[in-house]
Amino acid sequence: MTSDLGDQQLLEEFHRQIRLGGREDEPAPGIVQDTDELVVRRYPERPGTSYCMVECPRGLGVDPGRAIARQVDFFTARRERVEWKTYSYDEPGDLTGLLMSAGFVAESPETLLLGEVGGLIQDVDLPPGVRVRAVTSDADLSRIDELMKTIWGPDRGDGSLAREMRANPDALDVVVVEESAAGPVLSAGWLRYSAGTDFASMWGGSTLPEWRRKGLYRATVTHRARLAREQGYRFMRLDTSPDSRPILVRLGLRAVATTTPYTLDARGEAV
Template sequence: MSLLDAFHTSIRLAGREDEPAPGIVLDTDGPVRRRYPATPGSSYCMVECPEGLGADPDHWIARQVAFFSGRGEQVEWKTYSYDSPADLADRLVAAGFVAEDEETLLLGEVAGLVHDVVLPDGVALRQVSSEEDLARVDVLLRTIWGEGRDDGSLAAEVRADPDALDVVVAEESPTGPVLCAGWLRYTRGTDFASMWGGSTLPQWRRRGLYRATVAHRAALARDRGHRYVRLDTSPHSRPILERLGLRAVATTTPYVLDARSGAAAPLVTRP
């Protein structure tokens, strides 16, 4: 079995792209897997179709448009380049979804990522879990990605199940700004762990901080018995990770429908 087949079977088909989280509903609508807040508008919504959309794709797409429009929410449809139908992206755009930046799905063995990285003088890595430290991580994410990024979901995830993930920061001081942060989610009952985040302050890039957080998280995954790691990577981090031995196996593109105004684009019927 290839790495992509193993990922698809043990993660996507098993519904482990999104593990249960406080206040979040996980359900299915036919072939569509959905994640949304029990209280409308309190967190992000996401859907995907790991088994494809069958003989009438537009029917299932229209149902999601109606469902999330009725809730007045923004929803992301996470697509993979091997999803079916092959023209899924065109159908989503016709239904009012807008494509965001494409990322590359990288898979590989954690052992290849464990290596020594020399950090700049005065910088250290630390695993964090306190509310104060996670608030500092949120400041970093807001600084890099904008105010909309701070939704408190990372802290809520740590509070709900602290053994399900580890958050790693690079810092000069435990009370100063976080220079780089990333987290590692452990998918229980599988060989896979997944790395997320990896955000670095612009003035600290190209100084080994991101590579150090990757190596540290890989060692944590190895020590917990996980053989493989998964990352969705941008063009900036992909070369670093491929040099470490990870392989590009697919691309993933989010398509977003913003129904918070209560008016979504109408579905265009395709021939």
């Protein structure tokens, strides 16, 4: 299924509904979402217990340096690591240079893909004995934590997905690929719903190395797209790495912008 909207129109809808509407996703338990003048912020109620993120969907006004300095001061006082999420069309045009001058460090860019949910629903042939399904228990989520630790290291798989589901089970669905409910999770991904908008978004998508290139990731994409369509969502959003992007572009999603995180680690700074 192909959207009647062009790339720029899709991006404008995403910007209006998600970024200007403050609907990236529902804040997890213990996370504050507020604004400081034109800057949108997320940070934990208790410093140091979760991620911090800021962005500026409306630009930074007449004094962008002052706006950035206010965030540096705020998160340095809390001794936290903060990510400033930038999009390639953000204002001011020299935002990234201003961030680097303030001590932020660029990380790897990702591509923002947008498109119709229906185009992601494809027939996928999985290896014999392998199935895809939505999770139904805390035990499933614990198995996903083990997958994340195996692939990404001990700092991942911290139980945050389970806490998010318990706090607002209607805000997301989680999908696994497995051979059995007693064995390891082979691949996993989740789907967040931005209520009151036309957009759902896909996150995760981790697969054990020995099970890659066997259709498992595509199976999670199709399953999540079906769930989103059942919930009445029209568009899908993903921030993609070079590994997953080709698969999703072949399914009809379109690259409309890039997004690059700029991080400032103030955990060791004096208050």
